[in-house]
Amino acid sequence: MSVPTDLLYSKDHEWVKKEADGKVRIGITEFAQKELGDIVFVELPEVGAELNAGDSFGSVESVKTVSELYAPVNGVVSEINDELEDSPEFVNESPYEKAWMIELESVDESAFGQLLDAAAYEKLIG
């Protein structure tokens, strides 16, 4: 199971990537997409939405189930990956690259302390 070491992880199976410009990208992990199965629908927030850690910011749906997405950190949505509207299968095919979901700016970095590193996340999904 792929767990890249340059990312941070939430217990809700989201990954968080710090960009050079201080923004962060968020998506769901390889483990999460495997558990969900074929993803057929992704719902994302509007650009400009303010999120607090723990807020639901959208959902991913597989053939069988709906799964809420929870913001792992605070911030303001600066961009969404609208390719996922037409190509939700990217979540299965490329969860860490093509299927990034939202980008946040004005991120409160103190919340990063709550996240797991790759080793801790691997232990979680054991």
Add this chain to the structure above:
Amino acid sequence: MPDLKITPLYNYYKSQNAKLIDFGGYLLPVQMTGIKNEHHAVRTAAGIFDVSHMGEFGVEGEGAQQFLQEMVTNDVAKAHPGDALYTAMCYEDGGTVDDLLIYCFDTNHYQLVVNAANIDKDFNWLSEHAPQSINLTNRSEQIALLAVQGPHALNSVQKITDYDLTSIEHFKFAKHVSLNGVDSLVSRTGYTGEDGLELYCPWDQACSIWNALLEKGASDGLIPCGLGARDTLRFEARLPLYGQELSSTISPLEAGIGFAVKTNKPIDFIGKQALITQKTGGLKRKIVGLEMIDRAIPRSHYKVYAGDKEIGEVTTGTQAPTIGKNLGLALLNSEWTKLGTEVDVDVRGKRKKAKIVKTPFYKRS
């Protein structure tokens, strides 16, 4: 965790690392390689399903036909030896005990095939009403069931038998068919909307037939399938699932299986009066097809509204793999069931527009 039962394919599932869930008290896989992949295999080639969790009852003795006529809604006298008959079994108020298949061996000997979750309930219900002359046996744990479905299904199964499978017509069956050397009952039936066969064999022989079919059917595109694809396939073909489109509070008429309700058959059956009243008075609610207009997927139990008025709920919904649309079946107040009527579905707190569409969503050409 209740004690879960396993099917003869349990070790196969374990060897494939398949994730198993509780379905009707049995441990079964949601998927083997992926729901969409399995779904498309059945629509274009073939898939094999382990449905050994289904229940099988023997009904034997003088007056077996008469007894079943009193218990079920379809006309059992129309089923001759070698016929499989789909029917509902109802309570006095018209609610559904179960939907089932009746295999006719002769007028004193039938086999019933019932839903796994209803095995005990059905057996008790039948036992309560059975006269002395009828011998009712629950053979659910001796008989395994494999369903091979799809345009290449017959071709695949033909490779493990000398019996001419094309001679078994739709909704007919043959006894004592040797499948890979195992004495089996084979019917031209299924739950996917495709052509196909259902294979009844002894519990401990199912795995050998399964393995032989996977090996011989591979060149036909036959792949193993789980419950997820079984559900999306039956959904597109608008075949009801007990617990969703049918229940103790949903009658077979409301569920749209009126073709299996023969209120004019010569023998009175349980629920007849209630069903006649529903028929003559007009149905107050019925199952219809929904297609989402807004971007959203309807799911079981989502409420449906016309303006502020709640008019029913979704019974099954998903993104239909063959059609690619977000579709649902919903039990709605009949006033709002005309084709093209726009309604709202409450999708996790947000109202999303949908319209009533024709069913089945998919019909084999």
